[in-house]
Amino acid sequence: MKQDPPTLDGELRKLQSASLDDAFLARLESSAAGTWTELTRDELQFELFLRQNSPAGLSTDFLTRLESVTRNVHFTVNEKIVLFPKERGATGASKKYSTWAAAAAVAFIGAASALMLPSKGSNSQVAQNLSTAPAYSAAVPQNFVPASFNRGLSAVHDEGIVWKDNKQPQRLLRFVYMEKMTYKDANGRIVEVEQPKALYRLLPENTD
């Protein structure tokens, strides 16, 4: 049996594409609203059940094999991260610093960051921070006055993407400075103070 092309075309036009099922519609709606990646309570509960089964640990020989790969390779620790010592039952003597010292360091870094980072809602750029020189007078003898200041930007590092509470990805940039302040007294004597400094900036990252 043979149909001529115009008739077949008409038959095809009568056909309609299948409608979307409810589940798929809900998925599309949720994706459009940006909530598809949020899990339901049931899903989270099942996830918790699964997590009760921990991945098997590495065998000693395999761990040794991996360790040999890392031999003589510097272990990078982020400058902004202070390592808290792990609890070890019988090896207290090898402890190099205490939890309190680590906590104090975190508090200090937090306070320093609060001073360096611009306040929320401010659009001020890094360059604006450069216009004001910090005071190092505590380290300088009396009768010396500031003569010059150089921020000394030496490097900018891309530290990768971080996710903030509002789910907005941000690119973390680290600006490394070696600030140099010159002081002079009435006799023309010069005192130079150098201070290394790192400043972190978060920039909103575009997502598709």
Place this chain on the structure above:
Amino acid sequence: MDEVNPMTLHTAAPQSASAASAWREWLVDHGPKLLLFARQQTRSHEDAKDVFQDALVKLVDKVRTGEFVGGQEAWQPYLYTAIRRLAIDLSRRDDRRKRREDSVSADSETDQYEAFHPWFEGDESDDETRSQLESRLKELPEKFSEVIILKVWGERTFAEIGETIGISQNTAASRYRYGLEALKKSLSTARRRGDLSI
């Protein structure tokens, strides 16, 4: 016996020793979940170890030469991606080799060997549950199980999983949901049959 001053010991210890110990700690912390992912991606425990080691070699080379972009927090995403790529390469090589070999006896030996190297451990679940979970995960389509392993045990976000696998975060979430549902159903069937007491 001479008294040893611990301070002297600490000062004399080479920097590489502390780096080695830091690496070891990092591997003890993160190694099990990376190996679990490698096992899901490969056909045997030995392949998984090889792939994991090769991925670590790549990372370490980049860290050593200063080519690695990002800090320590970027190591895991890098390793997951590297493990996946290396496993795909290995699988292609294996497929070519298998066409040339009769693998029936080799497969049965592999199964016996795998039984001695379970995927999971832990005090909070019994052996039967762990064994059933491993079996059901292996039965799932790979595209579902890899997302489940990265999310549940790798503790990756959907966005990170998307980057590792090369899909969008919404697709990662879809695969996770379907996989979770299938796994739940499969485990419920096992429970009804009496294979599992959850």
